[in-house]
Amino acid sequence: MKNEQFLIIGGTGKTGRKVVESLTQLGQSVRIGSRSAAIPFDWDQPTTWEAALEGIDKVYITFQPDLAVPGAFEAIETLVAIAKRKGVKKLVLLSGKGETEAERCEQVVINSGLDYTIVRASWFNQNFSESFFLEPIQQGTVALPMPEARVPYLDTGDIADVVVEALLHDEHNGEIYELTGPELLTFKDVIEIISEASGRDINYFPVSLEAYLDVMKQQDVPASYIWLIEYLFTHVLVNPTNSVVTNDVEKVLKRPAKSFRSYAKETAATGVWNAPKEMTH
């Protein structure tokens, strides 16, 4: 394979880290795009984007914090324009399933004139082990709104494998992949599976969205983060197109998507869901 240069934006994050690992194992030349990288890339500092894109052939774009937030569209427009000017040939964009605002950003990539693949993902398994749902699980009580929502949780390992395929092979050019896991699960289902896998008694109880957001406000969570959580619950979780299982993971990888149970078993073995030390004494 010819020697290409890859920029993986968010290359130490939930999906990017795994993309970097796989490409590196395949002997590819990879640059991490993040605020702490050797050549820093910061979504809040557009002046950092030129240097990060210098000499790059293909880019995996994971936007922070989410393509739905105000300003994301303009940021993607600017990034794509710079990428084009710098001679980038292909873009792979991580997008969110059922997010209208994210689809506007997808259009910027689709209409860029560059080769592209759009990877539209449903909610990640790893939200329960590397993100906002981890702490309540460790504490043993998970209070979340929308107990009726059924989500086809998706593993970040599967996303990364699809992204690597898309970056390396032209047959994925022009495709929009809608990635989901293999089954629909409610929050109650998820917490039961995690309880069983970790051998702990973790409780789930439903709360109203208002009560959930109020707790965050009392804890001085930044307003932009609360806005995003509200958006995800009121636009993404309620969107009926999100309660659908697709077979795009299998179509691309020629193997089934990882189940939440397999993820839970592997994750429990790392100890991340153990009770905090002060609770075990």
Ligand SMILES: NC(=O)c1ccc[n+]([C@@H]2O[C@H](COP(=O)([O-])OP(=O)(O)OC[C@H]3O[C@@H](n4cnc5c(N)ncnc54)[C@H](OP(=O)(O)O)[C@@H]3O)[C@@H](O)[C@H]2O)c1
């Ligand atoms: N979570 C879900 O269920 C879900 C579902 C569908 C789509 N998505 C999309 O996934 C994307 C996030 O991808 P991910 O989960 O793989 O990444 P992630 O784990 O959220 O991101 C962490 C990475 O981003 C870097 N980063 C953080 N803030 C940055 C900034 N201001 N500028 C540049 N880099 C920054 C971090 O490195 P440094 O700290 O060193 O900068 C790290 O490499 C979002 O666009 C989200 O919409 C998420």
